[in-house]
Amino acid sequence: MKDIILKVNGRKYNLRIDESMTLLKVLREELELTGTKEGCGEGECGACxxxxxxxxxxxxxxxxxxxxxHDITTIEGLADGELLSDIQEAFIEHQAFQCGFCTPGMIMTIKGFLDENPNPTEDEIEEAIAGNLCRCTGYKPIVAAVKDLVERRGNDGYNR
Amino acid sequence: MAALEYIKPTDSIEAYNILKNNPGAKVIAGGTDLMVMMRNESIKPECIVDIKGIEATHILRFDENGLYIGASCTANEVMNFGPVKEYYPGLYDALKGLATYQVRNRATVVGNLCNASPAADTAPVLLAMGAYLDIQGPAVWQKPLLEFFTGVKKNSLSQGEFVQGLTVPRPEPGEKSIYYKKGRIKGADLSIVGVAGVFSRKGKLRIGLGSVYTTPVLVVADDLLDKDDLKDRLVERVLNSINPITDTRASREYRIDMTRYYTFKVAEDLMREASI
Incomplete structure (x- = not known):
């Protein structure tokens, strides 16, 4: 067992964990942050x-x-109380989910990606979410939500 | 996963000594392959040595010697490093097609090589570019990448040794490079074949190949440059250097056909680019 301090969503947690535990497992089972999902467990599906x-x-x-x-941010760290982030709002408006299992991972990928590249092309958006599998939506409403969001953030996302 | 120890040394020699004295220890950098192998219990390390605490492994630099990539530099860091796209476009191509966005934020270039998969995306192009490794043993020593791969998922590191970084020599003026990856789908996938090429009019033609032999393969064809039937001879030489297998991704025959097609395409594209 090892004592570590993990900084998650701005809070510092003192934890005693088994060294073989993944970050995913600690988030879900030790910190009860179950918004982050486990799908494949081997880096293929992006749900985590x-x-x-x-x-x-x-x-x-x-x-x-x-x-x-390191600073860890999970889906629970995006909303400010009842006030959702603009990515979450865009997902709701475009119905960019059905069962919702992939959604936290999808939104966190998009958050990280747009922070790096605020004006992506449609191809770049598709490439960025290629590691997040969604079996419900066919991806179209997700890409539409991101494109709309980029435009609403005041960028020229449509015409690049 | 069984209980294991996690150690994060800050010094290379310290890391070497820990690894040397713990035969059950494994190095972690990006961990994107290691974690999968630990999960499916194909390996059961007793100890994980995290080399990301060693400052030297974070060096990413381009100077008169070429490009230096420390062992902790991720695929996305390297891909987004300005000189890579400008001076090493073939490496840029290879990194762009490596796994997914999130995996590239963790996976390291050096780890891709150390894992020694025949399908490693960065191996063909780095072989063709003449890359060499800085290996940390009792002291740091250099080894050509060509001598590093010894079999499927096997490299030539001795007990305790680890790769601290790699150098990709500076390209000659006018040198061109390219990498094509044939996967099953447009998105993230392992390669069916990967073909890289490096070409310079000053007498260099190197082809790197992935997923067609037990190790990544280098074919040197500098001597063919003045031949009229260069492309045909090149394809012949390449096909004589490979021995692909049939697996879940493709048949042997398909791999041979795709190697022929992409070798021809690589040669054609490089020469067209070089003549512009």
Whole structure:
């Protein structure tokens, strides 16, 4: 067992964990942050995507020990109380989900991606979410939500 | 996963000593392959040595010696490093097609090589570019990448050694590089074949190949440059250097056909680019 301090959604947590635990497992089972989902557990489906220092990563492929000293953001860290983030609003408006299982991971990927590239082309959006599998929507409303969001954020996302 | 120990040394020699004295230890950098192998229990390390605490492994630099990529540099960091797209377009192509966006935010270029998969996307192009590795043993020593791969998922590192970084020599003026990956789908996938090429009019023609042999393959064809039937001879030489298998991704025959097609295409595209 190892004592670590994990900074998640702005809070510092003191934890005693088994060194073999993934970040995903610690988030869900130790911190009760169950918004982050486990799909495949091997980096193929993207359901477990969180931000680590602002970058989208598969939390199933990160040891919790490795995450010490880094800023972790999960889907629970996006909304401000009842006030949803603009990405979440755009998903609702475009019905960019059905069952919702992929949605937290999808939104965290898009958050990390747009923070890096605020004016993406449609191809770039599709490439960015290629690691997030969605079996319901066929991806079209998700891409539409992102395009709409980019435009609403005051950028020229449509014409690049 | 069984209980294991996690150690994050800040010094290369310290890391070497820990690894040397713990035969059950494994190095973690990006961990995107290691974590999958641990999950399916194809490996059961007793100890994980995280080399990301070593400052030297984070160096990413371009100077008169070429491009230096530290062992902790991720695929996305390298891909987004300005000189890569400008001076090493073939490496840029390879990184762009490597796994998914999130995986590239963790996966390292050096890890892609150390994992020694025949399908490693960065291996063909780095072989063709003449990359060499900085290996940390009792001291740091250099080894050509060509001598690094010894079999499927096997590399030549001795007990305790780990790769601290790699150097990709600076390209000659006018040198061109390219990488084509044939996967099953448009999105993220392992390659059916990967063909890289490096070409310079000053007498360099190198082809790197992935997923067609037990290791990534380098074919040197500098001597063919003055031949009229260069492309045909090149394809012949390449096909004589490979021995692909049939697996879930493709048949042996399809791999041979695709290798022929992409080798021809790589040669044609490089020469067209070089003549502009």
């Amino acid at each position: 995507t969180v931000l680590m220092d602002g970058k989208a990563v598969n939390s199933c492929l990160v040891l919790a020990c490795e995450a010490e000293g």
